[in-house]
Amino acid sequence: MQDSRPPLLYLTHRIPYPPNKGDKLRSFNILRQLARTHRVWLGSFVDHPDDHRHIPALRQWCEQTCVIPIEPGIRRFASLRGLLRGEALSLPYYRSPRLARWVGQVVAEHGIRSAVAFSGPMAQYLDVPGLSRRVVDFCDVDSAKWTQYAADRRWPMSWLYRREGERLLDFERRAAAGVEASLFVTEAEAEVFRRAAPEVGDRVGVMQNGVDAEYFAPANAGASPYPAGAPVIAFSGAMDYWPNVDAVCWFATELLPAIRRAMPGVRFWIVGMNPAPAVQALAGEDVVVTGTVPDVRPYIAHADLVVAPLRIARGIQNKVLEAMAMARPVVLSAAPAVGLAARDGVECSIADDGDELCRRVVELLGDPSRRAAIGAAARDCVLRAYSWSAHLRTLDWLLDAQGTDAGLAQAVQAREGAAPNAPALVRTP
Incomplete structure (x- = not known):
């Protein structure tokens, strides 16, 4: 025919x-x-x-x-x-x-x-x-x-x-x-x-x-890639893209030390392909740089918290939508929040500056029930609007x-x- x-x-x-x-x-x-x-x-x-x-x-x-x-x-x-x-x-x-x-x-x-x-x-x-x-x-x-x-x-x-x-x-x-x-x-x-x-x-x-909410669903979390015991903050994205490089370098060097003083043992996992030299240099006891992974979903789903601390961002970030679809609480800076149909404090957590971002990360890491509530609301938001x-x-x-x-x-x-x-x-x- x-x-x-x-x-x-x-x-x-x-x-x-x-x-x-x-x-x-x-x-x-x-x-x-x-x-x-x-x-x-x-x-x-x-x-x-x-x-x-x-x-x-x-x-x-x-x-x-x-x-x-x-x-x-x-x-x-x-x-x-x-x-x-x-x-x-x-x-x-x-x-x-x-x-x-x-x-x-x-x-x-x-x-x-x-x-x-x-x-x-x-x-x-x-x-x-x-x-x-x-x-x-x-x-x-x-x-x-x-x-x-x-x-x-x-x-x-x-x-x-x-x-x-x-x-x-x-x-x-x-x-x-x-x-x-x-x-x-x-x-x-x-x-x-x-x-x-x-x-x-x-x-x-x-x-x-x-976002493909069937693919990025909590049911598809798979086994956890993280060691037991240590709280995990995750960031995902192409790690040769300058705004992502800038974001993780800023977070790891300027914000993570303060977060670890309040929450000892926290580790920051940077998940994504082609890590630039500046990103690779961050790897150490507190920071894990994975490079390419076969499936990003377990890294998102089993993180205690996902962050998007971008200082240079235009448009809605797929990394944010994917984490929300997997019912993860996301703490993001103001730049990637522009245009996002999610309510601050309900479906995500938005910080205007580095000090506030640290505070919000620490608060959520210390409150599992609130993390779960924000994560569930985030997935509902994705199903409704994205x-x-x-x-x-x-x-x-x-x-x-x-x-x-x-x-x-x-x-x-x-x-x-x-x-x-x-x-x-x-x-x-």
């Missing part, structure tokens, strides 16, 4: 499988959702040697793939040509003539009219004849992230990061002006972009992160809308009861 699903182009800056880190969790769930209603042509990059073996697995969701291998060290050097061209360095990093040719070819050969680009730099491939419904999932305002990084660096990196923020914002504005809808992970991020790019504000919307399928319907509505500008606006607005953060207008050329 002929497949009646319409064709769609999906572009990601990193292979969306396996879903083992923040951006890949989102890009994979988008792929899985798109494949339910469309025949998907996937263009992507693979930047880690271990990921090459996962390319065949993508066939179960894709009609065809074009996955370009890149070596990060070489690409970083090549991206410096952006200095000569006056453009953001992120753009040449993800620029591939081979991928551009493939995009043009499959759009023409298969009559593809709709496209979704995951992450801003992939929008550079959307200016192709034939595409009439284009959505960019920016996730976060990356230009603002680079500007934030600049504040914590010395010259010349402060200058380079500030320049990247400025040039990338220029590109983000042009990209958003050239597509029908731009999506961000929280209303706070969307509002940052609306202020920076008011000319496209009516086409900016929100598609929140979700279903991937519910959030990703925003994409279906945007891609399926038909007709004129007015008709498209009406189609989106008609869904506002179920998707209040959908863009108010989706424009066609």
